[in-house]
Amino acid sequence: MPHIVVVGAGQAGAALAARLRALDFGGEITLIGEEDAPPYQRPPLTKAYLLGELAQERLWLRSADYWRDNRIALRLGAPVTAIDAESRTLRVGGESLGYDQLVLATGAVPRRLPARIGGDLAGVHTIRTLADIDAIRAEFVPGRRLVVIGGGYIGLEAAAVGRKLGLDVTVTEMAPRILQRVAAPETSAYFRELHRDRGVALIETAALDRLLGEGRVAAVRLRDGRELPADFVILGIGVLPATELAAMAGAVVENGIRTDARGRTSVPHLWAAGDCASFPYGGGFMRLESVGHAIAQAELVAENLLGAERDYLPRPWFWSDQYDCKLQIAGLNAGHDRVIARPGAAGALSVWYYAGPRLLAVDAMNDPRAYMIGKRLIEAGRTVDPALVADAGTDLKTLMR
Template sequence: MSHVVVIGAGQAGAALAAKLRALKFEGEITVIGDEPAPPYQRPPLSKAYLLGEMEEERLWLRSADFWAENRITLKLGQPVTALDPAARSVTVGDEVLVYDELALTTGSVPRRLPAEMGGTLGGVHTVRTLADIDAIRASFAPGRRLVVIGGGYIGLEAAAVGRKLGLEVTVVEMAPRILQRVAAPETSAYFRKLHAGHGAAIMEGMAVDRLLGESHVTAVRLTDGRELPADFVIVGVGIVPATALAQAAGIALDNGIRTDAQGRTSAPHVWAAGDCASFPLNGVQMRLESVGNAIDQAELVAANIMGADRDYLPKPWFWSDQYDCKLQIAGLNLGYDRVVTRPGDGEAVSIWYYSGERLLAVDAMNDPRAFMVGKRLIESGRTAAPDLVADVATDLKTLMR
């Protein structure tokens, strides 16, 4: 009987194991996770869970019964200490597991401030795991002063929660504008106005010199010499793929764990999926950090382990919740040279990205219709004339004809 071992018990690892059983794989499946919690969803951590609106059990991707009923062994709170592709084995504590096929779904880890900048002081947090949020929830008390370093989606979501709970919030972004790496200036402007309207201070084009404090952070010093008093700090400056285990085993890296179009790594019988994995797309190794990609890529790898012989064709989509705004993103805006803004009902608006006349992506703020139309067009390889999109008299449904 064959044995599939999955290293990483996040969204991708859970999806891969579940898909194997759905495809009638009858062998042994072991999923190894370094966190003690069962596989859970991360997006609500910085939103509903942090706000106290969701209990831990509701985060779980599957019930405890599911894993038992599907004969999937979970080894939790047990990091893998060694991987030997030649021997087809992984070491977990004192135990050595032999595999027939191995899937690396190790995810990603947050970037942190270095110790010399005060990154190891008490009260300095990242927002990535259940333990991160459990450690920080008590700090979200009315009147406390929060400084968020980084104006990406994670930082802005944490800022929104802070304001909703009555904290004094300042966001410090080193780039000239928030969301600069991922969105057009029009989308940045929308969220800058949204946060300002809720009382959050946004400081753009401003770098951090260091954090101040003896054992616990007390302030953030900026490179212009100003100091921002802080009861605690959230560092939201991006994530990096968790590749240490693969690198130590001699597996090729390239913007993450390098895979071919079907999810195979450079090591025989070793696959990768999710945040940690890069795959070929338009001549480059692409890595997508999203729930949708984690599920789709992992399920494809499961199918290919079963012999499907299929290439991965991503259908990117993302979302973010901030205050009463739901942002939905379809497609990838890489290489855009034109942006069209389309007002929706009320405060809704959508930003449409083009390369020439080709539609690449859509940012939809409280506009689910624009999101769905844009998503369907992009996934079907069609476009919509920019002038038609910009004309509010155009019924979006007609763009699908």
């Protein structure tokens, strides 16, 4: 009986295992996760969970019964320590486990600061897992001083939760503006105003020198000499793909685990999906970090494991919740040369990215209609005249005709 092993029990791994059973795969499936918890939504940074108002079980992707009823063996709390691609075996929990096909859905891990600049001090946190959130929960006490290092989406979401819970919050960003790597100035300006209106101190062009403290962080020193008092620090400085096991197996690794368009790595019988995978796109290779991508790519790899032989064509979409603002993003804005900002009702805003005449992406802040229409246009490969988008009198629904 064929045995498919999936390493990584996050969104991608769980989706892949479930898809295999939905496609009537009759062999063995083993899903391995190094955490003790079953597959869950991540990262679970919510006010309700931090306050203990949301049970951990509410974050689970599937019920405990689902895995048993669908004959998917969960191996939790036991990291894989070795892979032998030649013999098609791996070591997990001190045991040897054989496989016919192996999928790495190992995700990504948060970047940390080196110990030489205080990264090993107590009170310095990252946000990725349930254990991260459980460790940070006691820090969220009204009146305490939180410094967030990094003005990307994770950092800004952490800042929003901190302010909701009554903390004194400062966000530092080394670039000239928050969200500079991922969004247009118009989107950055929207979120800068949103956070400042809620009392967050935003410091841009603020390179970090080091964290200060004796055993526990007490302040953040910037390179211009400023020192920011801190009762605790959250790092939002990006993630790195988890590629150690792929390298151990002899697979090509370059900004992720290199795959072909169908999810195969350079090693026979070894596949990859989700945040850890680098796949062909636009004449090069790309790695995406989003729930939607992780699920869609993993489900396609499941189909290809059973012989579908289909290429992965990403349809990127992302979201971020901050205060009462829901940001929805469709498409990828890389290579844009023009931006149209379109105000909506009640303070909403959508930002439309073009490369020449081609629509690439849309950022929609509290504007679900703009998001849905932009998403449909992008996925259909259609474009619209930027002048029509810029005209406040244009009914967006007419763009679909």
